[in-house]
Amino acid sequence: MKISININPENPETEISVTCPSLTPEVEKLISMIRVMDSKLTVRKDSEVFLLDIGEILYLEAMERKCFVYTENAVYESDAKLYELEQQLAASGFFRVSKSALLQLKHIKSLRADINHRIRITMDNGEQIIASRMYADELRERLGLR
Amino acid sequence: MSKKIEIVDKKSAKDFVHCTCLAFTMQTVVAALVMYITSPGVAVEQSRISSIYATPGFLSKETLLQFLLVSFLTALLRHIFMSDRVLHIPSIALRITLMFAFEIAMLAVVVLSCGWFHSVSVGAWIGFVIGALPCLIAGIILAFKTEMRENEEMNEALRKKQEEEKNRE
Numbered sequence: 001m002k003i004s005i006n007i008n009p010e011n012p013e014t015e016i017s018v019t020c021p022s023l024t025p026e027v028e029k030l031i032s033m034i035r036v037m038d039s040k041l042t043v044r045k046d047s048e049v050f051l052l053d054i055g056e057i058l059y060l061e062a063m064e065r066k067c068f069v070y071t072e073n074a075v076y077e078s079d080a081k082l083y084e085l086e087q088q089l090a091a092s093g094f095f096r097v098s099k100s101a102l103l104q105l106k107h108i109k110s111l112r113a114d115i116n117h118r119i120r121i122t123m124d125n126g127e128q129i130i131a132s133r134m135y136a137d138e139l140r141e142r143l144g145l146r
Numbered sequence: 147m148s149k150k151i152e153i154v155d156k157k158s159a160k161d162f163v164h165c166t167c168l169a170f171t172m173q174t175v176v177a178a179l180v181m182y183i184t185s186p187g188v189a190v191e192q193s194r195i196s197s198i199y200a201t202p203g204f205l206s207k208e209t210l211l212q213f214l215l216v217s218f219l220t221a222l223l224r225h226i227f228m229s230d231r232v233l234h235i236p237s238i239a240l241r242i243t244l245m246f247a248f249e250i251a252m253l254a255v256v257v258l259s260c261g262w263f264h265s266v267s268v269g270a271w272i273g274f275v276i277g278a279l280p281c282l283i284a285g286i287i288l289a290f291k292t293e294m295r296e297n298e299e300m301n302e303a304l305r306k307k308q309e310e311e312k313n314r315e
Contacts, residue, residue, distance in 0.1 A: 005257035093311055100148055102311055104231065105304075105308060105311060106308055106311055106312070107225060108304060108308070110304075111297070111300040111301055111304055112236065112297050112300075113232070113238060113296045113300070115228050115229065115237070115238055115241065116229075120236060120287070134309055140300070142307070143193070143304060143306075143307055144303055144306075144307075145299060145300065145303050146164065
């Protein structure tokens with residue numbers, strides 16, 4: 001892959017253009033990473049591609065080798081793996097609460113202590129996610145309770 | 147929407163055996179201590195009060211088997227009330243309350259069926275209730291208060307963190 005950078009002070013904003021012979025999965029991954037930097041996530045729903053505003057995402061869940069993206073009213077699918085999204089979205093306030101779920105802190109409605117040191121998390125849309133013991137401790141640390 | 151992502155309880159048979167062994171050890175140690183701390187002179191008196199001390203000087207095989215049964219039932223109750231496998235109750239305090247209540251009921255049944263206190267002995271039953279009731283009430287109050295305080299702390303910290311992130315944006 002060839003990377004060229006043109007620094008031009010006359011350009012009003014940063015522009016990225018990708019030139020490729022075909023749209024391979026690697027190129028799609030690269031584009032989706034760039035979009036995350038622009039607070040957008042490429043997702044699919046019923047074979048249609050959407051550019052989702054990261055702020056709208058409540059949580060992400062990996063299930064049967066697929067990654068689902070949940071917003072207030074809809075569920076989308078992402079081609080990226082959960083661990084890749086975890087790295088990409090960490091700066092946007094997303095964090096892991098179990099082996100299969102990532103959620104955005106600003107969309108948490110309430111927290112409740114659960115058995116075995118777990119935490120029951122209620123999201124803005126009323127859905128409940130349980131943070132497993134290990135991740136519950138990390139969440140407590142993140143909240144400054146440890 | 148009421149979807150909920152569940153975490154599978156990883157409590158295994160090993161945890162169950164561990165809980166049973168722990169309960170059995172505690173019962174045996176307490177019973178043996180009571181037997182050996184009190185003077186040998188009251189051994190006959192003890193055997194008259196409770197079948198646990200039917201054979202003065204040592205705990206009989208029957209008594210140890212009864213302790214094992216109680217330990218097994220204790221572990222079973224803990225397994226039922228402290229995991230999501232059987233019950234889906236969100237409140238920890240409520241789980242503890244129910245577990246204690248069932249534990250005391252189970253003990254009462256065992257006491258009756260194994261003749262630990264001779265059923266005619268009203269004094270022993272009053273002692274049992276006096277011993278169990280304050281433990282139950284104190285345990286419940288403590289569990290509810292702890293849960294409430296922890297939830298309040300977590301939600302307060304969450305609000306602060308969300309506020310911080312909002313200001314950063």
